[in-house]
Amino acid sequence: MVCTVLLRFDPDASWPLLVGAVRDEFVGRPWRPPATHWPGTPYVGGLDLIGGGTWLAVDPGAAAFAALLNGPPLPAPTAVRPTRGTLALTALSTGTGPADPAAYDAFHLLVGTPRRCELWSWTGDAYTHHVIAPGPHIVVNLGLDATADPLIGHYAPLLSAAGDPDPKPGQPSADAWADWLPLLDGDGLAPDDDRALIVARTHGGAAYGSTSATLLALRDGNARYDFTANPGPAAEWTEIAVPPFHRQDP
Numbered sequence: 001m002v003c004t005v006l007l008r009f010d011p012d013a014s015w016p017l018l019v020g021a022v023r024d025e026f027v028g029r030p031w032r033p034p035a036t037h038w039p040g041t042p043y044v045g046g047l048d049l050i051g052g053g054t055w056l057a058v059d060p061g062a063a064a065f066a067a068l069l070n071g072p073p074l075p076a077p078t079a080v081r082p083t084r085g086t087l088a089l090t091a092l093s094t095g096t097g098p099a100d101p102a103a104y105d106a107f108h109l110l111v112g113t114p115r116r117c118e119l120w121s122w123t124g125d126a127y128t129h130h131v132i133a134p135g136p137h138i139v140v141n142l143g144l145d146a147t148a149d150p151l152i153g154h155y156a157p158l159l160s161a162a163g164d165p166d167p168k169p170g171q172p173s174a175d176a177w178a179d180w181l182p183l184l185d186g187d188g189l190a191p192d193d194d195r196a197l198i199v200a201r202t203h204g205g206a207a208y209g210s211t212s213a214t215l216l217a218l219r220d221g222n223a224r225y226d227f228t229a230n231p232g233p234a235a236e237w238t239e240i241a242v243p244p245f246h247r248q249d250p
Contacts (some may be wrong), residue, residue, distance in 0.1 A: 002067045004151065004197055005110060005139040006183065008158050009117045009132060015224075016114035017166065019216040020184050021067055022197055022231055023055045025087050027207040032187075034214075034240045037160040041236055043092055043108045044225065046212065053085020058225060060093045060243045061164055063218050064113045067164055071123060072105025081105050095217050096120075099126050100249060101167040101211050112217050119144055136160050154195040158183055167224035173237035178214055185233045198232045 010016055023046070025031075026067070037047040037054075053139040056067040066088040084107045087098060090194025091111045097120030101107070109120040121143055130144055136159045140149045147153065147179035158175035161181040174181055191200035191209065200232035207216040213231035223242045228235040 002069050003038065003141055005067055005069065006134070006155065007110075007112070007117065007137045007139065008159070009112065009134050009164075011115050011134060013164065014218045015165070015219050017065075017112050017117070017169075017207070017216075017218040018165070018180065019112070019214070019218075020180055021056055021214045021216070022184070022208060023212045023214075024070075024199055025055075026203070026210055026213050027211060031211070033212075033229060035223065037106075038089065041089070041093075042243065043089060044240060045088070045157060046082065046227075048085045051083025051085045053083050054088050055108075056086060056216075057088055057092060058216065058242060060220075060223065062092070062097075062113065063109065063215060063220055063223065064092060065218060066112075067105075067110045069108040069110070069139060070141055071121065071143075072110055097129065107140055107244075108141075108143060112218070150194040151197060154187070154189070155183075155197060158187065165217070167200050167215070167226075169222065169224050169239065169242075172240060173215075173226050176239075177226065180215060181237070184215065184231065185235060186231075188233075 002021045004022045006020035008018040032047040034046045042061050043057045058065045064246045068088040082103050084104050097109050101122035106124050111118050119130045121128050142149050165178045167176040186198035188250050189196040198210045215226040219220040225240040225242050226237045227239045
């Protein structure tokens with residue numbers, strides 16, 4: 001699942017929705033890079049080969065994206081529970097979070113379009129819904145702009161200071177994303193630093209860390225989607241093909 005999302009939402013901007021997302025997962029969990037993995041849908045996203053869901057996907061027809069973050073605590077590597085990755089796919093089709101989250105481990109489900117961003121959070125005890133105000137935001141395992149996470153204190157000023165990119169499709173990633181590309185490289189923090197965006201740790205005896213990262217820009221009629229499978233200072237970014245949008249979000 002995605003475990004950090006850097007978000008800039010401004011409905012009046014040239015690119016109203018800018019997203020930088022890092023996926024933290026058990027390193028041995030198999031997956032495939034973003035593509036149209038789900039027959040019968042237009043969705044473009046990464047594929048979790050165990051659950052069949054995704055950590056982040058885009059609906060080209062609606063100029064929408066959905067991302068799924070783990071909530072604390074992390075499950076055991078061998079835990080058998082319904083996959084939360086299907087929640088992102090369902091949210092793209094319904095525009096909302098699940099009516100009853102109780103079958104799932106804790107999560108944060110983020111859904112955004114050029115005009116509206118929303119977050120559904122399930123702690124195992126409480127289920128909340130937030131309409132996200134315009135501005136820069138960071139979503140982590142503890143939730144939206146959760147200042148108890150040291151990552152927020154470190155990255156919130158960097159996100160606010162980053163210039164606005166012009167990520168038109170077809171440009172090299174470095175030209176398209178400008179300040180946002182180094183924002184995703186980890187800012188020189190060690191992967192075991194409590195403030196780190198790019199992490200490498202052990203959980204339950206299994207390797208757990210940042211396995212991929214995404215940069216995404218959405219506006220009516222257009223999207224730019226970049227992806228790397230080796231996030232950090234040496235990241236090799238690739239632009240993911242997204243079909244042209246055929247309708248606008250209501």
